[in-house]
Amino acid sequence: MPQRHSAPALRVAVVATTAAAAAVLSVLPAATAAPTDATASAAPAAETVTRDVAPAANVLPALGANPAAMSVSSAAQAAAPAAQAAAARSGAMATAMAQLGKPYRWGATGPSAFDCSGLVSYAFDKAGKDLPRTSRAQAQVGTKVSKSNLKPGDLVFFYSPVSHVGIYIGDGQIVHASTSGQPVKISDIDRMPFNSARRV
Structure with missing residues (x-):
């Protein structure tokens, strides 16, 4: 003999079924086909489930819409050029230091001899x-920088009008191809009349 269910038991079953359907519908795209005549009577229930589940779409926002992720990405992109410029200055300074002791020759751009601007252009070229x-x-x-704000890798210019350049290495010193008869060497920044400084 068929078993008969009480009304409360049927309500529990319907609620459980509706909850399961909502869970499934929350991860499936919206149906694209119109309901058939056979399922037309179920349309109100489906609409009710869809309205109940709609807020669930906001639980996991798209990664592209994450403001924190966008902020970090923008900051990283903005910092990249500054980091590359700092790396170029550091590399140029290291290259210039590696030329210590090489002779000065007017108009020379290396690698066996240098004049002042030839050493600077050679060093920065090697740094890209x-x-x-x-x-x-x-x-x-x-960019122009003051003498008090110099950082290693900055260009320092001397005399007026400008006729000499060196690369600042810190502690008040520059590396430069100084003059005829003198090799590439380290000198105190105050040994020559300071004109200006630039950060590239």
């Missing part, structure tokens, strides 16, 4: 940054 050839032209590139 193209600079003008002469000290006067080099004094027009990059």
Whole structure:
């Protein structure tokens, strides 16, 4: 003999079925086909389930819409050029230091001999940054910095008008191809009349 269910038991079954359907519908895309005549009578229930489950779409937002992730990405992109420029200055300084002891020769751009701007352009070229050839032209590139705010890798210019350049290495010193008869060497920044400094 068929078993008969009481009304409360049927309500529990319906609620359980509706909850299961909601869980399934929350991860499935919206149906694209219109209901058939056979399922038309079930349409109100489906609409009720869809309305009940709609807020669940907001539980896991798209990664692209995450403001924190977008902020971190933007900050990283903004910092990249500054980090690359700092790395170029550091690399150029290291290259110039590796030329210590090589002779000065007017108009020479290395690698066996240098004049002042030739050493600077050679060092920065090895670091991936193209600079003008002469000290006067080099004094027009990059950003002007004060003598008190110098950082290693900054260009330091001397005399007026500019006629000499070196690379600041810290502690008040520069590496430069100084003059005829003198090798590439380290000198105190105050041994020559300071003109200006640039950060490239």
